[in-house]
Amino acid sequence: MSNEAEVKTIDLVRKTLVRRNRAERRFRLYGLASIFFGLACVVVLFTDIISKGHGAFFQSYIELDIHYDAQVLGLDAGYTSADLRAANFEALVKQSLRNKFPDVSGRKEKRDMYRLISPGGAYHLQDRIAENPGLLGSNETLWLLASDDVDTYFKSIDSSEGAFTGKVSEKQQLYVAQLIAEGVIEKQFNRAFFSSGDSREPELAGIGGAAMGSLYTLIITILLSFPIGVSAAIYLEEFAPRNRWTDLIEVNVNNLAAVPSIIFGLLGLAIFINFFGVPRSVPIVGGLVLTLMTLPTIIISSRAAIKSVPPSIREAAMGMGASKVQVVMQHVLPLAMPGMLTGGIIGMAQALGETAPLLMIGMVAFIVDIPGGISDPATVLPVQIFLWSDSPERAFVEKTSAAIMVLLAFLIIMNTAAVLLRKRLETRW
Amino acid sequence: MVSMAVTNDTETLVSKVDVGTALMDDHRLDDIVTIGKPLVDNACLSMRNVNVFYGDKQAIFDVNIDVGANEVIAMIGPSGCGKSTFLRSINRMNDTVESCRVSGELLLEGADIYDPAMDVVELRARIGMVFQKPNPFPKSIYDNVAYGPRLHGLASKRAELDEIVETSLVKAGLWAEVKDRLLQPGTGLSGGQQQRLCIARTIAISPEVILMDEPCSALDPIATARIEELIAELSQNYTIAIVTHSMQQAARVSSRTAYFHLGRLVEVNDTEKVFTMPDHALTEAYITGRFG
Numbered sequence: 001m002s003n004e005a006e007v008k009t010i011d012l013v014r015k016t017l018v019r020r021n022r023a024e025r026r027f028r029l030y031g032l033a034s035i036f037f038g039l040a041c042v043v044v045l046f047t048d049i050i051s052k053g054h055g056a057f058f059q060s061y062i063e064l065d066i067h068y069d070a071q072v073l074g075l076d077a078g079y080t081s082a083d084l085r086a087a088n089f090e091a092l093v094k095q096s097l098r099n100k101f102p103d104v105s106g107r108k109e110k111r112d113m114y115r116l117i118s119p120g121g122a123y124h125l126q127d128r129i130a131e132n133p134g135l136l137g138s139n140e141t142l143w144l145l146a147s148d149d150v151d152t153y154f155k156s157i158d159s160s161e162g163a164f165t166g167k168v169s170e171k172q173q174l175y176v177a178q179l180i181a182e183g184v185i186e187k188q189f190n191r192a193f194f195s196s197g198d199s200r201e202p203e204l205a206g207i208g209g210a211a212m213g214s215l216y217t218l219i220i221t222i223l224l225s226f227p228i229g230v231s232a233a234i235y236l237e238e239f240a241p242r243n244r245w246t247d248l249i250e251v252n253v254n255n256l257a258a259v260p261s262i263i264f265g266l267l268g269l270a271i272f273i274n275f276f277g278v279p280r281s282v283p284i285v286g287g288l289v290l291t292l293m294t295l296p297t298i299i300i301s302s303r304a305a306i307k308s309v310p311p312s313i314r315e316a317a318m319g320m321g322a323s324k325v326q327v328v329m330q331h332v333l334p335l336a337m338p339g340m341l342t343g344g345i346i347g348m349a350q351a352l353g354e355t356a357p358l359l360m361i362g363m364v365a366f367i368v369d370i371p372g373g374i375s376d377p378a379t380v381l382p383v384q385i386f387l388w389s390d391s392p393e394r395a396f397v398e399k400t401s402a403a404i405m406v407l408l409a410f411l412i413i414m415n416t417a418a419v420l421l422r423k424r425l426e427t428r429w
Numbered sequence: 430m431v432s433m434a435v436t437n438d439t440e441t442l443v444s445k446v447d448v449g450t451a452l453m454d455d456h457r458l459d460d461i462v463t464i465g466k467p468l469v470d471n472a473c474l475s476m477r478n479v480n481v482f483y484g485d486k487q488a489i490f491d492v493n494i495d496v497g498a499n500e501v502i503a504m505i506g507p508s509g510c511g512k513s514t515f516l517r518s519i520n521r522m523n524d525t526v527e528s529c530r531v532s533g534e535l536l537l538e539g540a541d542i543y544d545p546a547m548d549v550v551e552l553r554a555r556i557g558m559v560f561q562k563p564n565p566f567p568k569s570i571y572d573n574v575a576y577g578p579r580l581h582g583l584a585s586k587r588a589e590l591d592e593i594v595e596t597s598l599v600k601a602g603l604w605a606e607v608k609d610r611l612l613q614p615g616t617g618l619s620g621g622q623q624q625r626l627c628i629a630r631t632i633a634i635s636p637e638v639i640l641m642d643e644p645c646s647a648l649d650p651i652a653t654a655r656i657e658e659l660i661a662e663l664s665q666n667y668t669i670a671i672v673t674h675s676m677q678q679a680a681r682v683s684s685r686t687a688y689f690h691l692g693r694l695v696e697v698n699d700t701e702k703v704f705t706m707p708d709h710a711l712t713e714a715y716i717t718g719r720f721g
Binding site: 312313315319322331 | 520522525527549550552553557558560562565566567576577580627630631
């Protein structure tokens with residue numbers, strides 16, 4: 001080969017090199033662009049939800065002087081504790097309001113005034129008296145929960161878009177202005193949002209019930225789906241013969257992973273509720289349905305984890321005289337566990353965010369009580385979000401976003417746990 | 430997969446032979462009868478008419494061979510000739526390959542290895558195996574060696590176990606290097622050390638026979654030399670069958686050598702004879718590097 005030819009070759013290489021490098025840069029740019037696009041979407045989503053929902057973590061309260069007057073409560077001299085429970089605490093609130101705004105007269109104005117305070121105010125007084133009956137006859141200054149309309153108005157009063165009046169009448173706006181001037185209306189941290197169940201009154205509604213429902217449902221799901229899924233994966237990978245039947249099972253498992261989740265809800269309705277007679281709306285049946293739904297995910301990820309255990313480890317153990325079960329239990333399972341747990345947690349995260357199948361089995365009911373066990377009627381977080389997003393009251397908008405924030409927080413925690421667990425347990429060989 | 434490899438090799442070999450020497454004119458493959466001295470008197474392992482199939486593909490044809498007690502026998506041959514397959518059918522590692530079928534008679538001290546009554550766990554406790562790629566468990570060095578004794582309940586007390594671990598590591602020539610870090614992971618050792626750890630793990634359950642499947646092919650020359658020394662020492666107490674690609678290694682460590690060719694056992698003779706004056710033309714062609 002002559003010298004000239006060699007020079008030519010290298011020139012050709014150089015020429016293509018420029019193009020190749022450009023292609024490489026372009027390709028990297030595409031990747032970066034798609035990541036930025038994804039991140040931008042996440043940022044938009046989060047800002048939107050947080051800006052809408054952060055208000056729900058605070059609730060407006062109005063300070064009132066309460067005089068626990070037996071006469072106003074409608075109690076006779078020889079009242080019993082039952083009478084006390086049934087007493088007219090609303091009248092107490094109304095009387096305090098009348099004292100606060102002595103100038104208000106006329107039925108309509110008075111009704112507007114009474115609507116400043118949520119029905120929750122009366123419940124609060126009832127609780128105080130139930131705790132301490134000695135309060136009867138005395139005076140107390142208390143922060144009482146404002147009604148949802150007042151709350152929404154008060155929260156929006158300083159916003160750049162102008163105050164949202166909604167159903168708040170002009171009179172009520174004046175009352176609120178007076179309360180602000182006196183400094184007796186303020187936003188306080190909304191503990192009830194985390195501890196109470198659903199309510200028709202937005203200011204009283206909380207995610208406590210739904211969160212407990214989700215917890216019970218997930219406990220059932222994890223207790224059923226993880227052992228069943230892992231056992232199925234181990235059998236299919238390690239023990240099952242390779243034949244037409246196992247191929248059929250494999251195809252079906254992969255298929256099930258892609259079946260729309262509402263179908264699992266229908267299946268649960270038909271089998272668990274109608275055939276086996278499991279009560280509807282309870283976490284047991286929710287857990288069973290979500291188990292069906294997460295099983296394929298867990299089986300597939302567990303099989304992948306088992307497959308990734310190097311065959312040399314199996315051979316080593318078998319060569320030492322370990323039986324098949326010993327090989328699986330002592331070597332394959334520990335090495336595959338991180339992958340299995342990751343799959344399990346991702347399956348659980350999926351189950352936590354699942355709504356559709358639960359609609360089919362009645363977990364969409366309006367449930368005020370916080371479920372105390374797996375057989376109490378319950379709803380779950382995503383269904384609660386669905387219910388609130390459907391409610392006409394303006395105040396539910398921020399509740400919906402706040403519930404989404406809580407759900408997202410749980411999902412982020414679970415997925416982080418999956419990543420950390422995998423890093424922690426990973427054995428290098 | 431294995432059967433695939435066999436097919437490919439057959440093709441390349443046949444074409445090579447067609448183009449090159451006229452070996453095949455003298456020796457039709459299906460005509461091969463093992464020559465030399467495949468049978469011995471004090472046989473520890475004796476195999477008769479062994480055929481191994483992968484599905485429809487036959488990988489081993491009518492092999493008859495004995496392995497004497499405390500002998501080191503080397504199995505050599507071109508890639509895909511079936512020497513590893515044969516080795517793995519001795520301790521029934523081929524059981525895990527679903528399509529694999531073994532026929533013929535394989536006896537360990539007179540007991541039929543493929544007898545349904547033969548427990549494969551017991552068999553593998555008596556016939557240990559060292560693999561091509563060092564495969565320590567992702568556990569500590571101590572646990573690696575203690576695995577077998579624990580599995581088979583060989584030690585009732587911690588002190589006994591400690592002793593077994595120490596003796597095994599001493600025998601494997603690894604004790605001096607690892608005695609201060611027994612609790613560190615076995616996977617952290619160098620390749621040669623890992624392989625010696627695997628040997629220590631195998632001898633910890635005192636097998637009668639140790640099968641070695643190309644134990645040095647993933648190691649550097651120095652580590653290889655250490656393993657070879659070790660094999661020489663171990664041969665005083667154990668019967669060893671070693672598959673190797675390196676003819677020098679076979680010459681150095683073994684007393685007898687078996688040459689496999691396309692699934693047939695062509696020649697078994699004293700190592701010295703195989704490498705100086707082979708009886709069979711195919712053996713000669715292989716050791717002189719005409720194929721392999």
